[in-house]
Each structure stands twice: as structure tokens, then as C-alpha cells.
Amino acid sequence: AQTVTQSQPEMSVQEAETVTLSCTYDTSENNYYLFWYKQPPSRQMILVIRQEAYKQQNATENRFSVNFQKAAKSFSLKISDSQLGDTAMYFCAFMKPPGNTGKLIFGQGTTLQVKP
Amino acid sequence: DVKVTQSSRYLVKRTGEKVFLECVQDMDHENMFWYRQDPGLGLRLIYFSYDVKMKEKGDIPEGYSVSREKKERFSLILESASTNQTSMYLCASSLRGQGLQETQYFGPGTRLLVL
Structure with missing residues (x-):
């Protein structure tokens, strides 16, 4: 069975600095999809970034980028120029290949606090 | 934009009560999901x-x-609520497609307290 591990329950960063959140996963699949979601204190879960495993190029979305290491089964999220609005809980998630009705497996979450 | 709504943000119920949590999405998504979120456990699919x-x-x-x-509505029912069902409940929806087409979009969540 697939598992997703976020080993950092809490992190903090100064405003304008860069922070990296870790995520590792375990799977025997070759094709799959990875996601980072953000859950601000207001609780609405928002998609941050997503990656297809067969694409070697790391996904980027403005200040958010990932470091996808397929062989190491690692999918870390880098937030550059951190802003106060980035304060949230971040979840890493794994989705099996098509044909599995798009079910997600989530990590435990990392609470990030951006300090002024 | 995808919009997923949940009927209540906060609910307080008594042990043994029947509880209905409602979720509605407006994007004609085929797939819908119910999760519960607990500290240290992440989201678990119900x-x-x-x-x-x-x-x-x-x-x-x-x-x-x-x-x-x-199609637009997915309800979660707790037949006889128990205190161990106190949690945050999140609804999500997605298209049925290939890979990233099945990205899930979430509602705001319902925080349920069972006394």
C-alpha cells in the first residue's frame, strides 16, 4: 500500500526567506501524480502545485516549486520569498495512476508559520 | 472556478444522534469524496x-x-454519532479523467463536535 510521510510537523520561516517542506512516499507504481495542498487557518484547502511522475522537469507555480526525486521517492516543496499569507498547514498527497478513481493518499501535514 | 460548499462550518451534536453532512459542487464533477482530518493523521478517506x-x-x-x-450532491451520514467521530470533515470533488484532470477541489470543511 502506498504511504506518504511528512517528517516535519511544524516549521517556521522569516518573511522574505526561503523554506523547504519535505515529503517522501512509498509506492511500487511507475506512473503516478503528486500534489501539495495548502490549508490556511480559515480551513479552505487549496491546491498549490502538482507533478506528474513521468515528467522529469520540476513543476513551478510563481513562488512555489518542487524538487521531485523519483528514485528517492521524494517530493519537497520550496517556497521562495515567504509571505505572511503563506502561513498554513501544507499537505503532500499521492494519487495512483488513472483507473483508480482519483483517490488521494495524504501525508500528516506540516504547519508552516511565516514570521514578520 | 470550482466551488465546493458544505452545509455547515460548525456542528454540535449529542451522542446517538443521526447527523447529516451535506456537500454540493457546481462543476459537474463525477467524483466526490468525504475525508476526516485529525491532528497528526492528515486526511483519511471515508x-x-x-x-x-x-x-x-x-x-x-x-x-x-x-x-x-x-450528481452535484454527496451526503455523509453518521447513523449514531459517537464522541470518537468528533473531527473536521472535508468534502472534495474532481473530474473523472486522466491523471491531473482528477485533481481534487475541496470544500471549507465542517467541524463536528459530538458531546
Whole structure:
């Protein structure tokens, strides 16, 4: 069975600095999809970034980028120029290949606090 | 934009009560999901549905049931609420497609307290 591990329950960063959140996963699949979601204190879960495993190029979305290491089964999220609005809980998630009705497996979450 | 709404942000119920949590999405998504979120455990899948009147158990279905009579609406039912069902409940929906087309979009969540 697939598992997703976020080993950092809490992190903090100064405003304008860069922070990296870790995520590792375990799977025997070759094709799959990875996601980072953000859950601000207001609780609405928002998609941050997503990656297809067969694409070697790391996904980027403005200040958010990932470091996808397929062989190491690692999918870390880098937030550059951190802003106060980035304060949230971040979840890493794994989705099996098509044909599995798009079910997600989530990590435990990392609470990030951006300090002024 | 995809919009997923949940009927209540906060609910307080008594042990043994029947509880209904409602979720509605407006993007004609085939797939809908119910999760519960607990500290240190992340999100765990309770049930999901890939079509009207279709449902499948997730990882923790015990004590829950679901109903999907219309494509846009997916209800989670606690037949007899217990204190260990105190949690945050999140609904999500997605297209049925290939890979990233099945990205899930979430509602705001319902925080349920069972006394």
C-alpha cells in the first residue's frame, strides 16, 4: 500500500526567506501524480502545485516549486520569498495512476508559520 | 472556478444522534469524496462516489454511510454519532479523467463536535 510521510510537523520561516517542506512516499507504481495542498487557518484547502511522475522537469507555480526525486521517492516543496499569507498547514498527497478513481493518499501535514 | 460548499462550518451534536453532512459542487464533477482530518493523521478517506448512486468505501468507513442521489450532491451520514467521530470533515470533488484532470477541489470543511 502506498504511504506518504511528512517528517516535519511544524516549521517556521522569516518573511522574505526561503523554506523547504519535505515529503517522501512509498509506492511500487511507475506512473503516478503528486500534489501539495495548502490549508490556511480559515480551513479552505487549496491546491498549490502538482507533478506528474513521468515528467522529469520540476513543476513551478510563481513562488512555489518542487524538487521531485523519483528514485528517492521524494517530493519537497520550496517556497521562495515567504509571505505572511503563506502561513498554513501544507499537505503532500499521492494519487495512483488513472483507473483508480482519483483517490488521494495524504501525508500528516506540516504547519508552516511565516514570521514578520 | 470550482466551488465546493458544505452545509455547515460548525456542528454540535449529542451522542446517538443521526447527523447529516451535506456537500454540493457546481462543476459537474463525477467524483466526490468525504475525508476526516485529525491532528497528526492528515486526511483519511471515508467514502467516495464516482457516479450518481454509486459509492465505495474508503479507508475508514466504519460508523458512516453516504448518499448520492444527484450528481452535484454527496451526503455523509453518521447513523449514531459517537464522541470518537468528533473531527473536521472535508468534502472534495474532481473530474473523472486522466491523471491531473482528477485533481481534487475541496470544500471549507465542517467541524463536528459530538458531546
